[in-house]
Amino acid sequence: MRPTSSTPRVLQAAPLHALAAVAVALAVALAGCAGPAPQTPPSRAGAVSAELPLDTPAPAPRPGELSNAALARDFRELSFALETGRALPVFTRFEGPVTVSVAGAVPANAPAELDRLTARLRTEAGIAIGTGLGGANRITLDFVPKRLLQAEVPGAACFVVPNVTDWADYRARRRDRATDWTTQTVRRDATVFIPAEASPQELRDCLHEEVSQALGPLNDLYRLPDSIWNDDNFQAVLTRHDMLILRATYAPELHSGMSEAEVAARLPAVLGRINPTGGPVTALPADPTPPRFAQAIETAFGPGSPARRKAAAARAVAIARAEGWSDSRTGFALFALGRLSLKDDPQAALSAFHAAGAIFRATPGAAVQAAHVDMQLAALALSSGRPAEARALSARAIPPARAAENAALTATLFMIRAEACAALGDSAGARAAWLDSQHWARYGFGSDAAVRARATEVAALAEAGAQLN
Structure with a gap:
């Protein structure tokens, strides 16, 4: 399930000054961690043809070693529990080729996004998956009005359910044993429910997380920095880590119905084959996230x-x-504290953001998290009358934002950069940054009105900063 409420907002603080207080209030409305700012679905008129910018290729496997010992621990924790903490008694997956089809009020960009995802799953995870109807193993993408989804599952942006055919079937059978993941022994049918009004980026994010969970892991872990299976919502598309987990899920050495002990016994050989540079699978200490943290x-x-x-x-x-954590969980908690300290304690917010950024920059796989922190700091600098700092921070954050395919984040960073350049008298830089922001904004925000609203918010921050100088 991809949550809605855990998506942080782009934030900003300012010195304790009347104009700065206005800037703080404006900043709370800016875009967040993984999605666009508007809380209500934007009009999609004119936005249905929005595509990921053409200069963004399908993401290549990320560099750096992934330890097979860590992957084995991740695999077990992801595959033998639900997000709620309930244990899954046996390992399950689809046995044989899988087909994916669409239903409901299908957005115009959905087929292209689905084709792109299934191509990655075939190439990077080795899964026999394609689009169309038919076959013994089926995943259906059902596009449903957001108001209906939120009425049934208020905290979810999108979610996946086994053994239902459509929205009406889900509502009628949501309490049946057949729709309980803990009762499954093999997967044959699953339906992913997605808001029909989702922006292009929201739609893609839902496809990546929910289709991957229909296929494989059903759990989310806050301790994973470089994975879409994390409710912090920082990662928006499947990562190298995730593709290795999925490749292991569909390894011929495994099959549905195996116990956790049986899977654990075979994982060393599986991971040694698919990730030969990852080293041996050795026992690692448990590193659970207490429920009270979540x-x-x-x-x-x-x-x-x-x-x-x-x-x-x-x-x-x-x-x-x-x-005693020094990983992305602490960084995320500090990020949250910074966000929520802006109005009443801007200096504490600044300290929290700096501490979060330091943790994320020191954590392998957390580059996009660090970019989100830099966006917060850049917005702060812009409204505090420090445009040079805002420009430098946005420059540092843009490459990882682009690499993570987060169009909303990238567009917002370019908007901040454009306003910073204008404040510094760099008209050419401002013009280039503004054009770059538009290149990404339609995909990230979904409508011209949402793009204009974001640009207006960033411009207001720059105006507040100008009045401080």
């Missing part, structure tokens, strides 16, 4: 009063420090 994060990014949410973020930071 609960604190969900509260921090969910509904409720600002004070309650900020207290939850502070609690998540305290839990992370008590656990």
